[in-house]
Every structure is written in C-alpha cells, then in structure tokens.
Amino acid sequence: MMPGKKGTSLMSMTLNDVHRGLEGGFFTSTHLVQTYLKRIEEVNHVVRAITELDPTALDQAKALDAERSAGKIRGPLHGIPMVLKNQFATYNMNNTSGSTALLGAKTGRDAAVVKRLRDAGVITLGIANLTQWGNNRNPPMAGNGWSADGGQAMGVFFEKQDLWGSSTGSAIGTALGLAFAGLGTEVEGSIVCVAERSNLVGLKPTVGLVSRDLVILSRRLGSIGPLTRSVKDAAAILTVISGKCPNDPATAAIPFETIPDFTQFCTTDGLWGARIGIPRDALRGNPPCAELTSTVSQAFEAQIEILQSLGATIVQDCSFEGFDEALISKSASLVKGTDFKIDLANYLEQLQENPNNVKTLDDVISWTQVDPREQYPSRGTQNMEAAWNGLDNRECEEFKTALEHMEWLAHEGGVRGALRKDNLDALILPTCVSPIIPALGGYPIITVPMGFYPKDTEIKMCPRGDLIERGPDLPFGLSFIGDLFSEEKIIKYAYAFEQHTQIGKNGKPIFAPESELCWEFP
Numbered sequence: 001m002m003p004g005k006k007g008t009s010l011m012s013m014t015l016n017d018v019h020r021g022l023e024g025g026f027f028t029s030t031h032l033v034q035t036y037l038k039r040i041e042e043v044n045h046v047v048r049a050i051t052e053l054d055p056t057a058l059d060q061a062k063a064l065d066a067e068r069s070a071g072k073i074r075g076p077l078h079g080i081p082m083v084l085k086n087q088f089a090t091y092n093m094n095n096t097s098g099s100t101a102l103l104g105a106k107t108g109r110d111a112a113v114v115k116r117l118r119d120a121g122v123i124t125l126g127i128a129n130l131t132q133w134g135n136n137r138n139p140p141m142a143g144n145g146w147s148a149d150g151g152q153a154m155g156v157f158f159e160k161q162d163l164w165g166s167s168t169g170s171a172i173g174t175a176l177g178l179a180f181a182g183l184g185t186e187v188e189g190s191i192v193c194v195a196e197r198s199n200l201v202g203l204k205p206t207v208g209l210v211s212r213d214l215v216i217l218s219r220r221l222g223s224i225g226p227l228t229r230s231v232k233d234a235a236a237i238l239t240v241i242s243g244k245c246p247n248d249p250a251t252a253a254i255p256f257e258t259i260p261d262f263t264q265f266c267t268t269d270g271l272w273g274a275r276i277g278i279p280r281d282a283l284r285g286n287p288p289c290a291e292l293t294s295t296v297s298q299a300f301e302a303q304i305e306i307l308q309s310l311g312a313t314i315v316q317d318c319s320f321e322g323f324d325e326a327l328i329s330k331s332a333s334l335v336k337g338t339d340f341k342i343d344l345a346n347y348l349e350q351l352q353e354n355p356n357n358v359k360t361l362d363d364v365i366s367w368t369q370v371d372p373r374e375q376y377p378s379r380g381t382q383n384m385e386a387a388w389n390g391l392d393n394r395e396c397e398e399f400k401t402a403l404e405h406m407e408w409l410a411h412e413g414g415v416r417g418a419l420r421k422d423n424l425d426a427l428i429l430p431t432c433v434s435p436i437i438p439a440l441g442g443y444p445i446i447t448v449p450m451g452f453y454p455k456d457t458e459i460k461m462c463p464r465g466d467l468i469e470r471g472p473d474l475p476f477g478l479s480f481i482g483d484l485f486s487e488e489k490i491i492k493y494a495y496a497f498e499q500h501t502q503i504g505k506n507g508k509p510i511f512a513p514e515s516e517l518c519w520e521f522p
Contacts, residue, residue, distance in 0.1 A: 010035065011176030011512060012505075015076065015233045016182065022068065022079055022123050027517050029061040029068075029079030029123060032180075035436050036081055038127055039513035040178050046511075048203050049172035051082050051086055051150035052093050053126040060123045067121075076236050076263075078121030081178040083128040085150065089214035090124065098132035098147025100374060101367040106353040111214035112245045113183070113224055119239045128169030129153040134190060134217065134341055135166045136387070137368075138380035140463040144168065148374045150428050154467065155197055156509035157474050162467035165194035166433075167227065168203075171256045174200055174227045175509060181237060182227045185217050188337070188439035191225050192447040196431040196477030199449050199507040201494070203234040203510040204435075206485045207442025208253050210238075213244035216347055218339045219250065221442060229504070231448060231495040235262035238487065257484050262491055268499050270492035272311030276480075277318035277424040278304075290433045291469075296476050299451040300430045303478055303497075307428070310496055315422045320437050321450045322413025329409060331402040331439055337387035338399055361388045410441025416483060425489055434479035444487050446494045449504035450478035 008017050022029045037053070044050050054060075064079040089107040096102040110118065118124065129150035132142060145153035145168040153168040155161030156175055163171060170182025171194040184191045186204045195202025203225040208510045210224040217224070226237035242259045244251040283292060283300075304314050320326070341361045348359050365384050368374045391399050407497050410415065416438040418427060431447040438445055453474045460470040478497070480490040498504070 014149045014230050015236055023029050028065045030065050033057050033061040033081055035515055035517050038515035042513040047172050048129055048151045049154045049169040050126045051129050054124045057125050064121055068507045074121035074445050080180050081123040081125040083125050083173045083182045085184050086130050087169050087185055087216040090114055093127050096149045098130050098149045100148045100371050101356050101358045101364050104355040105351050108352040112211040113241050116241050128173055131166035136383055138382045152271055158468050158471045160467050162469045163194045163197050166190040167194050167507050170227050171198040184227050186223050187218055187221045188394055189435035192431050192445050195227050198449050199475040200227050201231050201234050202447045204445045206444045208250035209242050211248040211251050213245055213247035219343050220339050231498050232263055232266045237490050263415050265488045265492040266495040270496035274286050274312045274425045276312050277315040277422055277427050279320045280317050281319045281323040282429055292433050295453055296430045318418050318422045320414050321417050322409040326409045331405040334402040335406050338391045341387045406440050415443045419483055429479050431477035431479040438481050444482050445479050446490045447477040447479045448494045448498045
C-alpha cells in the first residue's frame with residue numbers, strides 16, 4: 001500500500017473505486033481484508049453485525065493477490081470481501097439461522113451461491129447476524145435483528161435503531177464499511193426493508209434466479225440478493241450469483257441460457273420511454289407489518305415529477321385487484337408455514353455433522369424452549385409451533401387450494417395483473433409497503449434511497465419496546481417492482497433514478513469505525 005492521504009472512505013467506496021485501487025497497485029486485497037477486520041473489531045461489539053469471521057479470509061486474499069500479480073483476474077469481483085447472512089452453508093463456518101441448536105452443525109460443502117462467489121474471486125470475510133430463523137420465530141415480539149447466536153444487531157442511523165427485517169447484519173456491515181457488500185435473503189422485505197433503513201440499495205431477484213441450495217430458506221418464496229451502496233454494484237454481484245443449479249429445481253425456469261452482465265443495463269437514460277405504474281391500493285392505510293407515514297408519502301409523490309423528467313410515463317392509478325383480499329387471506333401463511341416445516345427438515349437431512357441431533361422443526365422448538373440463550377418465553381415460538389402443527393405435506397387438497405389462491409393473489413390479482421392491464425414495464429411503491437404482494441409470487445424488487453425523516457420526527461418504539469422504529473434522520477427508500485425475470489428493467493430504472501437524484505449521499509451513520517485504507521490517487 002502506497003503512503004499518502006486517506007482516500008475514499010470504505011463506507012462509500014464503489015466497485016469502480018476498488019478496481020482502481022487494486023489495478024493501480026494503491027492497495028491489495030490483503031490490505032482490504034486487514035482493514036475490514038480492524039473496522040469489525042472497533043464496532044462489532046456495539047452493532048453485532050458479524051457473528052463469525054472466516055479464519056481463511058487473509059489466506060484467500062493473499063492467494064487472490066498472487067493471481068492478480070500473475071495476470072489472472074477471475075472477474076469484476078476478484079479480491080472483493082463480502083459477508084454472508086447466517087443462512088448460507090459454508091464448508092468452514094457455522095450456518096445456524098441464528099439458533100444455538102445448529103451451532104457446530106456442518107454440511108461439508110459450500111452452498112451453491114457461496115461457491116459461485118468464491119469461484120468469482122470473492123473473499124468470504126465472515127457470517128452476518130440476522131433476525132433468527134429469518135423472522136419465522138414469532139415476529140414482532142421475537143425482535144428484529146436479534147438471534148440467540150449473534151445477539152441484538154442494531155442499525156446505525158439512530159441509537160438502538162430497528163432495521164425492520166432479517167438481513168440485518170449484511171445491511172449494517174455494508175453501511176458501516178465492515179465489508180464491501182453483503183449477501184441477504186428475502187421472502188417478504190428482509191432485503192429491501194433493511195436496505196432502505198440502512199441507506200443502501202437492496203436487490204431481491206426473481207425467486208429461482210439464484211440457487212437456494214444449502215440455504216436455510218423457503219424453496220417456494222425465498223430469494224437471495226445483494227445489499228450494496230450502489231445499483232451498479234448490486235448488478236455486478238447479481239451477475240455472478242445468478243444461474244441454473246441442479247440442486248435447486250426452481251432455477252430451471254430461468255428463461256435465458258447465458259446470464260447477462262446486468263451492469264450493462266446501468267445507463268443514465270434508462271427511464272426514457274418506460275411505462276411505470278403506481279398501484280395506489282397499496283398506499284391506502286397501513287397494511288400488516290408496514291407503516292406508510294405522511295413523510296414517506298410526500299417524498300414518494302415528489303419523485304413522480306422526477307421520473308417523468310427522466311422520460312418515464314407514469315400511470316397514476318393502476319391497482320392490485322386482489323390487494324384487500326391478500327391482507328386478510330390465510331392462504332399465504334398456510335403455504336409459508338408448510339414450506340418452512342418441510343424445507344427445514346430437508347436441510348437438516350443434508351447435515352454431515354449435527355451435534356445437537358435436531359432433525360425436525362419440532363426438535364428445534366424443543367431446543368429453543370429449553371436453552372436459556374434462546375430467551376424463551378420472552379421471545380416466543382408461536383409461528384414455529386403453528387407451522388409444526390399445520391400440514392405435513394404439500395400434496396393434500398388443503399395445501400393445493402391455498403397455493404392456488406395465493407398464486408392468484410400474487411399474479412393475476414397482483415403484480416402481473418397490474419402490469420398487463422396498463423401495459424406497464426414496472427411498478428413503483430415506497431419500500432415500506434413494496435414487498436407485500438410481490439412476495440406471494442416471487443417477483444423482483446430493487447430499492448434505492450429516497451429520503452430521510454426530518455429532525456423533528458417523533459420517536460416511535462418497536463412493538464417489543466427495546467428498539468427505535470422511527471426517528472430523526474432515519475432513511476427510507478423507493479422500490480421498483482418488475483415482472484418475473486425482468487431484472488434488467490428494474491436495474492435500469494433504479495440506476496437512472498439513483499444517478500439523477502444521488503439521495504443516498506445525504507445520509508450519514510451516527511458513528512463509524514476509524515480504520516481506513518490510506519492511499520492517494522494521482
């Protein structure tokens with residue numbers, strides 16, 4: 001590393017910045033890892049973003065630096081350190097979904113998406129904390145960002161900030177520059193909601209675009225995506241992690257043989273000619289697990305003129321035909337609960353080492369209610385119990401009927417119906433209400449920063465009473481929602497909006513690590 005003044009902070013470095021530094025010899029991947037590790041040491045005891053460090057991270061960096069010196073570059077993510085949400089199996093670290101029941105359990109190999117990252121030259125820096133079991137324990141009283149394995153993760157834009165989703169550690173780590181980016185998962189909001197509350201870009205791809213092999217995640221509704229500081233960086237990561245996988249049948253639905261370079265869609269004129277709709281039924285009232293405030297509503301309405309000035313046609317009053325019904329329907333909860341029960345058992349069957357001998361959801365519940373680290377009954381298990389006491393298989397008529405109804409709510413009564421009725425390319429919504437309908441059908445969403453709460457905002461506590469759900473300077477986002485496998489469109493629109501507005505640059509965490517790379521670009 002060349003001596004010089006501090007360059008771009010690790011909290012704001014883009015992939016282009018990192019490339020310039022690595023290719024110009026101003027720093028190495030080893031220097032990157034060493035600095036990230038120092039930053040984690042400085043603040044992780046406060047934010048609890050990282051639950052485990054990869055003991056091979058420095059060795060990975062040195063090997064990739066040697067490859068670079070020899071002229072071998074694996075791709076744009078060569079030598080880039082990332083963190084993984086605690087739902088991804090690795091050959092050498094814990095994958096617990098936040099539960100002490102799975103400490104020490106091993107699959108013997110990496111999840112397919114982790115292997116893709118490693119093959120592309122990504123350095124796996126460590127495992128990121130999450131809301132335990134991806135919010136499948138007992139939201140909201142189990143607590144966002146809390147896990148028995150990792151403790152209470154907290155956002156960084158207000159003291160004791162609630163991040164309102166489960167990919168908390170990946171978001172915090174990215175926002176504070178504890179890693180270049182984080183990999184998260186989402187069923188309903190766990191990427192996009194934590195991204196908006198961390199002043200980040202969060203990309204939830206179409207379900208099936210990224211393999212869920214050896215990931216503790218719903219095979220029907222779960223998606224894997226990046227949390228980054230820019231749309232283009234999210235696109236670069238999506239390019240690497242996407243693709244068909246024999247261990248995840250859903251990836252067979254990918255409609256193209258070759259994964260495109262999604263960064264090619266990042267053009268500043270990307271909104272020109274786009275037809276974008278606003279499903280205003282989703283803006284009425286406050287749906288469950290969401291809160292649309294006047295501050296966010298006003299900021300959202302202000303973006304319409306901006307989008308139009310960038311060449312988009314805005315259809316002001318499209319609709320989700322099944323929106324009201326979706327809010328009260330029991331179909332989705334029945335399907336999600338059944339999938340959780342069966343998919344978890346399938347994952348546990350693949351463990352090569354299972355020191356606590358947990359083989360079913362019932363075993364996990366029993367462990368949770370006995371181990372004091374799990375803080376039961378203060379943090380309950382009601383959702384898990386409901387899933388265990390529910391259906392045993394996906395072949396019965398009750399499940400098929402619920403699935404058919406949920407799919408109508410998602411597709412014809414939801415996203416696809418709204419898109420087709422008005423010949424739209426995409427939909428926009430405030431991020432806080434954007435995941436509800438798309439989650440039912442696996443539709444893609446990308447969120448970008450849209451604004452911040454004013455200084456005089458009244459503080460609101462979360463339902464559990466231990467974190468701040470709303471307060472001054474907290475960020476919020478705008479979401480672009482597309483049809484299945486239309487990532488190129490929503491990336492294009494989000495990038496054009498981001499580049500024109502640059503809203504994210506106006507936000508700053510309340511504290512930051514001190515360690516930085518030192519270099520000076522000529």
